[in-house]
Amino acid sequence: MRLLMVIAILIFAMPMTGFGWAEGTNILLDPNLMCKKTRRLRGKLAEICRHDSALLKEIIINGINLGFRECEFQFRNRRWNCSVLRKSMRKILMRDSRETGFVNAITAAGVTYAVTKACTMGQLVECSCDKTHVRRNGGQPQMVTAATAQAALERQQQAEMLRQQLPPLDQHPSQRMGRLSNASTMTDISAVEHRGGRNRKPGWRRGRRKFWDNIKFPEGQWEWGGCSDNVKFGLRHSRVFLDAKQRQRRSDLGTLVKFHNNNAGRLAIRDAMRLECKCHGLSGSCTVKTCWLKMPPFREVAERLRDRYDSARKVTLRNDGNSFMPDNPHTRPANKYQLVFADESPDFCTPNSKTGALGTQGRECNVTSSGPDRCDRMCCNRGHTRRIVEEQTNCKCVFKWCCEVTCEKCLEHRAVNTCL
Template identity: 25%
Template sequence: MFSSYTNNNNNNNINFVLKLLKLFLFILILYCHPVYCSWLMTAQLASAISAPDYYNCQMQPGLVKRQREICRQHPAAMRAISEGLRNAIDECHVQFQRERWNCSASFGVVGPVKGAATAETAYIYAISSAGASHSLARACARGLIPECGCGGGEQTYVTSAAPEGFNGRPEQFIWAGCSDNVKFGNQFTRKFIDSTEKQIMDARHLNNFKLVVKNYF
């Protein structure tokens, strides 16, 4: 029974990531602005999370005012976003390590992506958005983000039946209280991105973006 639940949860996560990839590929093929993509520089936070959160947010290049506010108000969530972006950068390097373009030209070390609406830009933004959302969902499920639905919950030890040939001993695992909170990861990522959109899109562009989001989600 637990195995079936886990499989269903994994399938939901995969479907969510695929939808997110399609969404941001579509958006960036149509429109991409240097400021619109600059929030990827949030990955720098991963290497400086030991410093005061306020200082990190204030000194972080590439973020608009609203994003700095979100950063200060939700330090735990920002750590998750940072980790997700770092993972996305690493994965991008792995996937294209034998290609002429291997992400380095766009990412630098943790720098912003190119402003041109190219296939490479679309790929970078899509995988980064998916990585941030997935990392947020996992951190939420583990109870690491107080403001999400799984935050602050007590951990529960659950005993499962041992399979045959496993010395007959039941196995214990920690259940944090809920599955990966995909909804939280999705909403927080869109909220963070939306802060930049409002400064570079007019009302028509923003409405079109919302329509695309509604159709996909």
């Protein structure tokens, strides 16, 4: 009896962080587990899981798989190659390391990208193209300039912030009116500050970064049109799924780090939006120019996140238990675009069942490279072997009208260096 009491005390004394990470790990490795037990789910997530099966498939399966495939590509030449072997990845995701931060960021970006793309392609009944920028005046297209386009985007962002500040519908009417009044006042003040630049609110940051800062607007007049990617819908639903509240303690550094990296992955999609334009007119003239917002190729977003992985910052929990701060007091705090981590990474040189490291024995390396795939770095100074292999490649290709390309098979010899 005494032994059972000791076991029970140990179980209830264990931190909840491990359980939360295990749950999040299972979702990433098997997305279908997200809605397996809908009775335990509440709010938006439960509503989507019970009614939006097509959206669920698009978000969970396609988005997370897209993130993992790109993770493998970006780290194919590094000691940690983002192997999706279940046992290895499960162990990796149980630690708050750089690798976990990148996986969370790239999967959140993948989910956002997949849902947004599905909206644009008309695959989901819940959304369509983003038509908030299109302005019609009596049925006629309204021409805009770079200045008026930026002003429209500014108003749109303020309206989005206002909607996020509104209280839920089930709140008392007096409380709703109070919150609405405060939110409206804040929006009016921000508009005045934007125009005058004086009497700024406490905490206002000069030169606040906006997602359209990187957009190059064309000169002259043009028309908002086309089918802009509905990235707001993708951001919102990625947050609903991947930031679903888990069982956690107040001082759960792992959850804070995970949510931060998830958001950094989503912002990498939003901030990479670009403007595409098409000219209309007789004989190729550009009398009318129509422009719309479009996401870049996902590989471009993944490369940005890989660079942020290299510059990720180590953090530790603050005394309040609700936020984190730099582990090094001489380091500037990470902004919302940077990746953060709390645990140091293993060296990944040798197999380790506790950390999920697979080792680099048998991995191919490059003796002439100066990057992470260089043989002495990849092989951890253990040495490497060299052999010559024969490979069949297409050669002497000829184009035949119309429309066929025929090639011969040629044998090529290639030197392969493998880590010991």
